[in-house]
Amino acid sequence: MKLTMQNKPVALVTGANKGIGLQIAKDLAEHGFTVLVGSRNLERGHTAAKSVGADARAVQLDVTDRASITAAAQLIRDEFGRLDVLVNNAGGAPPSDTATASPRFTASIVTLNLIAPFVFAQRAYAVMHRQPEGGVIVNISSVSGLRPSPGTAAYGAAKAGLVNLTQTLGVEFAPKVRVVCVTVGLVRTEQAHLFYGDERSIAAVDATVPLGRMAEPADVGDVCVLLASPRARYVTGVQVVVHGGGEWPAYLGAVEESGGSP
DSSP states (O other), X not given: OOGGGGOOOEEEEESOSSHHHHHHHHHHHHTTXXXXXXXXXXXXXXXXXXXXXXXXXEEEOOTTOHHHHHHHHHHHHHHHSOOOEEEEOOOOOOOOOTTTOOHXXXXXXXXXXXXXXXXXXXXXXXXXXXXXXXXXXXEEEEGGGTSOOTTOHHHHHHHHHHHHHHHHHHHHSTTTEEEEEEEEOOBOOTTHHHHHOSHHHHHHHHTTSTTSSOBOHHHHHHHHHHHHSGGGTTOOSEEEEESTTOOOOHHHHHHHHHTOOO
16 A cells, blocks of 8 residues: 555655754654655664654665666655655765865766756656646755855855756746755754854854844755745745845954944
8 A cells, every 4th residue: 555545745855864854854744744764874764764753764865876866766656656845955065175176076066966956856757747736846055056155166056056957947847846946044953063163153153144043954944844835836946045134244344343334
């Protein structure tokens, strides 16, 4: 018996072992989805799925391997009979010196952050457009794709491409499949200390955000749930920027420090 006999929509979240991806998975489960936790490490995926909920399940998935994406899509079709929401969350990049980054390194970053979501969107569309209800693809991007991204040039370029891909697929996959992008700013996850330092440093970073703090993963998850829901039924081909108002303009800080006035 396919699990869709329970009349629950099915969502797959890639890179859902921790952080933003795990929170998105939890939020979707809370709102009635059977959630599939995509994970390259299946053991970690099982652990994450247990924390998501009783109906969650881990799916072994390496988004940089096209064969793995195809196998995951086939498994979903065979065992669940449908796919209602795909969240392309897996991504990231270590810092690198742009002047000396190797072509191989650059290609790997672009593959993870742009090519993988592109391929998975294709596989998801093949399932979704045959469903009476269609489906929704949510791409997770970054403000690094909207502004200069020193130290992570390939990542910023790939995320900028993901925004454009969202716009294009929103046109091509309509009317059955909606494609949206959630562009995320600074987020405080369980690994925030690795990027921002101790609590004093994190407080200083918080102060640069107009809303007074970095995002919590739940801030991103809530937006994803909204965009995946029928309440956003007329929203496609766009990005929603979740960044608390952005970052306080640097020139204002310089003016204040110098004792001048804007």
